[in-house]
Amino acid sequence: AQISFWLAYMHLLLMLCPNTKFLTPPSEQVHQSITIVRLYLPINELKGAGKQNFETLIFSLCNILRPLHGAAGLGIQHSYEWENYQHIEYELIQEYRGVDLCSPSGNKKWRTGYTNLNWYTYLAHHWVSKLGTTEDLLTQLDDVRIGVLPYEWGTIFRAGNWPALGKATIDPRPELYVMVNEVLKPLRVNNIGSLHYGSIAGEIRLNERTSNQWMRRFDLPKDSPKPKPSPFFRRVSMEEQQRLDASKQMFDAFLNRNSDDKSNNSQANRQRFLLDTLDALSAAIGT
Structure with missing residues (x-):
């Protein structure tokens, strides 16, 4: 049918x-x-x-x-x-x-x-x-x-x-x-x-x-390689999504802390926290 x-x-x-x-x-x-x-x-x-x-x-x-x-x-x-x-x-x-x-x-x-x-x-x-x-x-x-x-x-x-x-x-x-x-x-x-x-x-x-x-109008020409999925649209696994969510929470925490630290002029603390956040983000995306 x-x-x-x-x-x-x-x-x-x-x-x-x-x-x-x-x-x-x-x-x-x-x-x-x-x-x-x-x-x-x-x-x-x-x-x-x-x-x-x-x-x-x-x-x-x-x-x-x-x-x-x-x-x-x-x-x-x-x-x-x-x-x-x-x-x-x-x-x-x-x-x-x-x-x-x-x-x-x-x-x-x-x-x-x-x-x-x-x-x-x-x-x-x-x-x-x-x-x-x-x-x-x-x-x-x-x-x-x-x-x-x-x-x-x-x-x-x-x-x-x-x-x-x-x-x-x-x-x-x-x-x-x-x-x-x-x-x-x-x-x-x-x-x-x-x-x-x-x-x-x-x-x-x-x-x-x-x-x-x-x-067969959507068939690729003979011997053509199959199209590779675009990295921009690939599906994100549950594990990857959890890592991304955790990284987002860390980044949000950094922004909030950055706002609080402005009044204390704690530049060294901000830089150290930023480096920690970037390290966590790199680990989350596997780089």
């Missing part, structure tokens, strides 16, 4: 592929088709407290529908005659890599791996477990801008605080999308199939080859 919430052009699209073991009819279990649930919201929904409300909505729907996989972010909202405009959709997704394409139908292959990766990506727990524990994922995604959010039926991955447009001429591979993609791609479907119908009058649409190229 797949879910996607998208800021579909520009709206918020939420697409879910619900778990067939939970609420799909017997015919779907027999024929191995796949159910897709899509929700569109205007991008204005992210204003103010909307971003947190949006994440809460994702959690609620994932807990209700228990999807196999899904995604949420910037996307294109289809019209009733969407097949007549696939050539326009093709142009848009080539120009803006962060904009997702959400086909209203799926195929059996989508049961074997996820098909969408975007701002939010959610995967069932029996898939995520193949990558390790939550602690393992936090180690691999060592960046505080990336959310690793486990829930009862799976894990939700958030690539940054805001969705990335991914304009091809400026930022074709958004940094955080690439980092999440590098960790999750072993769970990706091998062949997504063709996401568009055939050309009618020579217009360019997606075929099976270009659909698979699009699905």
Whole structure:
């Protein structure tokens, strides 16, 4: 099952592929088709407290529908005659890599791996477990801008605080999308199939080859090294946080003592206390 919430052009699209073991009819279990649930919201929904409300909505729907996989972010909202405009959709997704394409139908292959990766990506727990524990994922995604959010039926991955447009001429591979993609791609479907119908009058649409190229748009070039986590955004361990808190208390004490000593003109004491504080800070950060 797949879910996607998208800021579909520009709206918020939420697409879910619900778990067939939970609420799909017997015919779907027999024929191995796949159910897709899509929700569109205007991008204005992210204003103010909307971003947190949006994440809460994702959690609620994932807990209700228990999807196999899904995604949420910037996307294109289809019209009733969407097949007549696939050539326009093709142009848009080539120009803006962060904009997702959400086909209203799926195929059996989508049961074997996820098909969408975007701002939010959610995967069932029996898939995520193949990558390790939550602690393992936090180690691999060592960046505080990336959310690793486990829930009862799976894990939700958030690539940054805001969705990335991914304009091809400026930022074709958004940094955080690439980092999440590098960790999750072993769970990706091998062949997504063709996401568009055939050309009618020579217009360019997606075929099976270009659909698979699009699905891999956040992959790094072959033989490229994996991106290293930025030291400015790395996660701080509990032990490191305790040392930093202790150092902060010492520094605050120094400032308070410095203020008291001004009246006594105790310059030697201030200098000695400052050196002690700097030594403690150096020890706390491991230098």
